[in-house]
Amino acid sequence: MAEVLLRQVVKRYGAFQAVHDFDLDIAHEEFVVFVGPSGCGKSTTLRMIAGLEEISGGEIQIGSRVVNDLPPRARNISMVFQNYALYPHMTVRQNQGFGLRMAKRPKEEIEEKVNRASKLLGLREFLSRLPAALSGGQRQRVAMGRAIVRNPDVFLFDEPLSNLDAKLRGQMRTEIKKLHDKVRTTVIYVTHDQVEAMTLADRIVVMRDGRIEQVDTPYEVFHAPASRFVAGFIGSPPMNLIEARTVADGDGISVSAPGWPALPLDPAIFGQVGPDRAVTLGLRPEAIAPERMAGSMARPLAFNADITLVEPLGGEALLFLKMGKDEITARIFRPSTRLAPERDVRFVVDLAEMHLFDAGTGARLNAPRTAIS
Amino acid sequence: MSVAADSPATSGRSPSRPRRRFAAAEAWFYLAPGISIVALVMLVPLAVGISFSFQNYVIFRPMSRGWNGVENYIDLWTDRTFWLALANTARWTFWSVAFQLGLGLGLALILNKPFPGRAVFQSLVFLPWAVPTFLSGLNWQWLFNPIVSPLPAWLTAVGVLDAPRNILSDPDLALYGPITAMIWWGVPFFAITLLAALRSIPQDLYEAASIDGASAWQSFRHITVPFLMPMITITILLRTVWVANSPDLIFVMTEGGPANSSQTLPNYVFTSAYKSMDFGYASALATVLMVLLVMYSVLLLFIRGRLGQ
Numbered sequence: 001m002a003e004v005l006l007r008q009v010v011k012r013y014g015a016f017q018a019v020h021d022f023d024l025d026i027a028h029e030e031f032v033v034f035v036g037p038s039g040c041g042k043s044t045t046l047r048m049i050a051g052l053e054e055i056s057g058g059e060i061q062i063g064s065r066v067v068n069d070l071p072p073r074a075r076n077i078s079m080v081f082q083n084y085a086l087y088p089h090m091t092v093r094q095n096q097g098f099g100l101r102m103a104k105r106p107k108e109e110i111e112e113k114v115n116r117a118s119k120l121l122g123l124r125e126f127l128s129r130l131p132a133a134l135s136g137g138q139r140q141r142v143a144m145g146r147a148i149v150r151n152p153d154v155f156l157f158d159e160p161l162s163n164l165d166a167k168l169r170g171q172m173r174t175e176i177k178k179l180h181d182k183v184r185t186t187v188i189y190v191t192h193d194q195v196e197a198m199t200l201a202d203r204i205v206v207m208r209d210g211r212i213e214q215v216d217t218p219y220e221v222f223h224a225p226a227s228r229f230v231a232g233f234i235g236s237p238p239m240n241l242i243e244a245r246t247v248a249d250g251d252g253i254s255v256s257a258p259g260w261p262a263l264p265l266d267p268a269i270f271g272q273v274g275p276d277r278a279v280t281l282g283l284r285p286e287a288i289a290p291e292r293m294a295g296s297m298a299r300p301l302a303f304n305a306d307i308t309l310v311e312p313l314g315g316e317a318l319l320f321l322k323m324g325k326d327e328i329t330a331r332i333f334r335p336s337t338r339l340a341p342e343r344d345v346r347f348v349v350d351l352a353e354m355h356l357f358d359a360g361t362g363a364r365l366n367a368p369r370t371a372i373s
Numbered sequence: 374m375s376v377a378a379d380s381p382a383t384s385g386r387s388p389s390r391p392r393r394r395f396a397a398a399e400a401w402f403y404l405a406p407g408i409s410i411v412a413l414v415m416l417v418p419l420a421v422g423i424s425f426s427f428q429n430y431v432i433f434r435p436m437s438r439g440w441n442g443v444e445n446y447i448d449l450w451t452d453r454t455f456w457l458a459l460a461n462t463a464r465w466t467f468w469s470v471a472f473q474l475g476l477g478l479g480l481a482l483i484l485n486k487p488f489p490g491r492a493v494f495q496s497l498v499f500l501p502w503a504v505p506t507f508l509s510g511l512n513w514q515w516l517f518n519p520i521v522s523p524l525p526a527w528l529t530a531v532g533v534l535d536a537p538r539n540i541l542s543d544p545d546l547a548l549y550g551p552i553t554a555m556i557w558w559g560v561p562f563f564a565i566t567l568l569a570a571l572r573s574i575p576q577d578l579y580e581a582a583s584i585d586g587a588s589a590w591q592s593f594r595h596i597t598v599p600f601l602m603p604m605i606t607i608t609i610l611l612r613t614v615w616v617a618n619s620p621d622l623i624f625v626m627t628e629g630g631p632a633n634s635s636q637t638l639p640n641y642v643f644t645s646a647y648k649s650m651d652f653g654y655a656s657a658l659a660t661v662l663m664v665l666l667v668m669y670s671v672l673l674l675f676i677r678g679r680l681g682q
């Protein structure tokens with residue numbers, strides 16, 4: 001059993017605080033992804049778990065053992081580095097067996113474990129090669145093999161795919177996922193790529209400036225972002241975020257944004273939002289479509305807009321609309337006709353997909369969703 | 374042009390013979406200035422020096438100058454001072470280089486870790502390198518003099534010497550005076566080169582190793598040493614040739630004495646040439662030293678090549 005617990009973990013570099021009161025419980029065999037923009041403290045947190053950085057405050061437990069003062073070698077973890085950190089003077093076989101050799105395991109055991117990992121990763125033909133004679137993807141595999149062979153309690157990955165080209169990155173992503181199904185261990189995976197986070201994670205930890213913004217399943221993080229930051233970070237193309245105000249409208253409340261018609265709020269969801277409040281309106285590109293192509297929507301509202309630009313992507317297309325001073329993105333799946341810039345097109349937006357954030361704090365204003373259909 | 378040039382008809386035909394010969398001549402033509410300079414400043418003096426060793430060439434006796442075959446080498450074979458100087462050269466070079474390597478590596482390892490005042494310490498460590506050898510020879514000569522320096526008394530106190538006397542005037546110990554000076558003077562060279570090599574080792578390899586369970590010693594053994602090995606080999610090679618060839622510290626501190634007991638080959642070459650004025654014999658000594666050093670270098674590079682596989 002290797003759950004990982006972080007309690008009020010703090011990292012300071014002199015006067016600069018890189019990680020603030022980080023609290024997280026990671027379950028046994030869970031795949032957790034830390035995601036956030038560059039410099040938000042993901043690597044620092046991971047390296048504190050690994051024991052490569054000292055912990056300035058708080059406590060880290062691995063498998064119910066406090067590891068704050070244990071060196072990396074005593075934590076029974078493996079780590080895959082961004083640039084692989086393979087030993088350049090050792091063959092693939094020696095690289096993978098290094099940890100076991102350091103632990104003075106018998107030769108046959110090393111041989112057997114290295115062979116097993118190499119088979120799993122398709123490395124068997126390369127065992128006698130030096131890392132310099134491998135491609136990026138193969139090096140990546142060796143780094144993973146080296147991590148697996150030691151049979152650790154926890155796997156740590158620090159941006160393992162960011163040095164690969166896009167196609168290989170997709171392939172390796174799938175492989176990592178499959179690997180986790182085969183080698184069930186706790187995984188903590190750091191990336192700045194929200195697609196990796198969404199596809200790999202059991203739970204995503206969205207970080208910003210050394211703080212946790214949200215910890216949730218990929219589904220929740222996407223459909224109920226806890227803040228404007230998360231809403232803008234997760235999802236590609238990103239959610240449209242529009243500065244707006246709430247106004248009293250008959251017996252209900254609407255959102256008023258320049259260029260938009262009044263967007264009435266569903267009191268069941270936004271019950272506690274009062275009138276005359278500065279808010280940020282969030283609409284995913286998928287929630288907006290030209291009326292003639294729109295699928296069924298729960299709460300459609302029609303409006304007119306100009307299409308200024310079209311980006312056809314084959315199976316889908318991105319439309320850019322001018323609304324007030326904002327540029328809005330709409331994403332159309334399987335566009336049925338050729339799309340072109342056009343004036344005064346009739347669009348619909350699904351108000352059931354509307355997100356609202358406080359304009360000041362960025363906090364989500366929707367009542368938390370209880371049931372997810 | 375690309376279409377025509379790439380067609381099999383044209384690319385299949387090789388340039389005509391005279392053209393090819395001209396191309397080769399052209400290359401030599403461009404290389405000529407470089408080759409002539411190398412020949413002029415290196416090969417000619419070398420050849421002249423070696424040719425002296427087959428001559429009877431004593432400045433005092435200009436009339437008897439002439440070729441004498443291997444006579445100088447036969448003299449050398451029976452010259453006890455030559456054999457002593459040869460053994461001393463080996464001792465001098467071995468101890469100097471061994472301690473320079475050990476201490477230089479130690480210093481480099483210390484300087485590779487951050488600590489307060491590292492910048493100051495680093496410049497202090499590299500200071501001896503900036504002191505002219507002549508001056509450091511004089512300094513160490515004084516340091517070994519019990520009248521002006523506490524060093525002999527200290528050496529006595531820790532039991533190295535039986536009484537605070539000058540080791541430079543002890544035939545059994547005299548060579549260790551210049552060896553000490555040479556170590557002091559040459560450590561920075563090793564420290565600088567090895568520190569540069571240490572800094573080129575990617576830091577994340579140590580992180581990977583520590584996660585892989587390697588202890589500090591295992592990291593040193595399995596990462597640092599393999600990375601340093603090429604630099605260590607080349608530095609040892611350079612320093613060996615350099616130290617073996619350098620007479621100045623010995624010349625300043627003991628003049629090869631007392632009674633030739635600290636004579637090394639370069640010093641003996643110098644003494645033969647400028648005290649006995651026997652250029653022929655001095656050239657024979659120098660030629661032997663050169664041949665030995667060339668053999669040593671080839672051997673070391675060969676071993677290095679074998680280890681590298």
Ligand SMILES: Nc1ncnc2c1ncn2[C@@H]1O[C@H](COP(=O)(O)OP(=O)(O)O)[C@@H](O)[C@H]1O
Binds near residue numbers: 016018
């Ligand atoms: N050794 C260090 N000294 C000072 N600041 C550091 C150090 N390492 C990282 N930082 C800072 O800590 C913050 C978090 O860095 P990091 O964890 O590497 O971010 P990322 O989320 O991109 O992995 C950054 O602002 C970075 O500049």
Ligand SMILES: [Mg+2]
Binds near residue numbers: 042043044159
């Ligand atoms: Mg990072």
